[in-house]
Amino acid sequence: MARTIRAIAAVAGAVAVFATVSCSGDDEPQRDPSGNVTETADSADVFDIKVGDCLGDVDNADEVTDVVLAPCEDEHTHEVYAIAEVPDGQFPGADAFQNRATKQCGARFAEFVGVAWKNSELDYNWLQPTEESWEQGDRQIVCLAYDPAGPVTGTLEGAGR
Template identity: 45%
Template sequence: MRLHRIIPAAALVSSMILLGGCSTITNLIGGDQAVRDADTGQVTESGKADAFTIKVGDCFNDQSGEQISDVPAVPCTDPHDNEVYYDLTMPAGDYPGDSAVTDAAEKGCGDAFSTFVGVPYEESTLEFSYLFPTKDSWEGADDRLISCIVYDRSGKVTGSLAGAAR
């Protein structure tokens, strides 16, 4: 499983699940797998996407929990919470520890932020976070990938945040 530090709306999702029951869960994360265009690889129909298969350009919505195995992927043309804007791979070897992984994520995602968004992070109204390997996924699935995520704290966006310059 991959650990992530996103989910600014986790409390909202939890309350919706309590209020809406199982149908809300299906609507939030989709009962089916996301469909991708065969040529471009872009998500064309909403559904679950394995956390190990999301890639730069994918958009998805928040879900609760610290360890996730899949995300509710949506076409970026639909309202969404998050967009993957950069991937970096940790070097092979023994698991370096949580601090080393999150330090690499902070630096790598921070460095790539201004190139993607168009303004330095310190001047932006947007935020970033990341999906990163846990010790278990590092050792059990050879997971070294850190996926950088951009999001707007004020709510869902429609379209890509590439070049948003805000």
């Protein structure tokens, strides 16, 4: 069974870093014609997530073997609000990913939430390629908004807080 890994990182780097692992053969998420997730998928491939998707419980373990996709109207912990492309070349490394993600995800945070990150109650982190996924062509940083106070119901888009 093939395994592909993406790491998740935090803005300040103070939160533990953990990997999100996807396995071939995972369930395809159920989506409506607009692309919105319509029912929870307990075992969705990390590479199937899209802008606007809400993630169920994102475990703080060192490795997460499944990504839970949930309809945004259901309780969830993170929401995908942007995907930034990383140019081809050698694997950039942790510092380069943090710089790019902070710049790209930070700039798009205000557009999504409606308030600048430094003035918001909300926070963000991101999924980034690992050396293994980079070798397989992964060039995306996936920006995730979340409420540090805990799970939310409904989208964080335009939350203004």
